[in-house]
Amino acid sequence: MKIGELAKATDTQVETIRYYERIGLLSAPGRSAANYRIYDPSHRSRLSFIRHSRQLGFTIDDIRSLLDLADHPERDCAEADNITTRHLRQVEAKISHLTRLRDELVRVSGRCRGGLSSDCQVIETLADHGHCTAKHE
Template sequence: MKIGELSKATGTNVETIRYYERIGLLPPPPRTSGNYRSYGLSERQRLSFIRHSRDLGFTIEDIRSLLDLSDHPDRDCQAGDLIASRQLAQVEAKIFQLTALRDELSRIIGRCRGGLSIDCRVIAALAKHELCDGDHRSDC
């Protein structure tokens, strides 16, 4: 299949496919006599693996390591477990941070009584962090 067909089959932008080739996540495909890229089932499966990994928030370097592990099925999967566990910890930390942000925004909005902007509780809380209940700074 050509790059456009691979793009449609995997829901991946053509430029993203080319990028993955440039950085070595996808091997350069063979070319047709007309110099078109020619992708097969293995490239489609590899790209689907990359897409799914990106959807789960893995970094390019993590994906590179996971692909290397996948390319060597006789190796111990401990490295894969460590990468996934680290990603889970990062997701849980983001959830904690987002929960704190949601709670603080709800509290700020709940204190709003309408009226003029000079008396606006939202603006006051944004201007003076000490009016907030806790530390909700984003590390994301």
């Protein structure tokens, strides 16, 4: 299949596929006489794997390791679990950070009573960190 078909089949942008090839995540396929990339089903499943992993938020580097494991069936599966668990911890950390952020934003935006920006409590709060309940970084 040509790159556009692969793109449609995997819900990926054409440019993204070429990008994955450039960084060595997806192996270079054969070429047609007109120098068009021609992909086979193995490319398709590999790209699906990559896209799925990206949707789950894995980094490109993580995906490299995961693909490597998938290519070596004799290796220990624990490695895959390590990557997943580490990633899960990071996602959880992000959630808790954003939750604190959200609480602070609710507090800040609740202060707006309309009127002139000279009296704006939102702007006031941003100017003076002392108005905050919690520390946030």
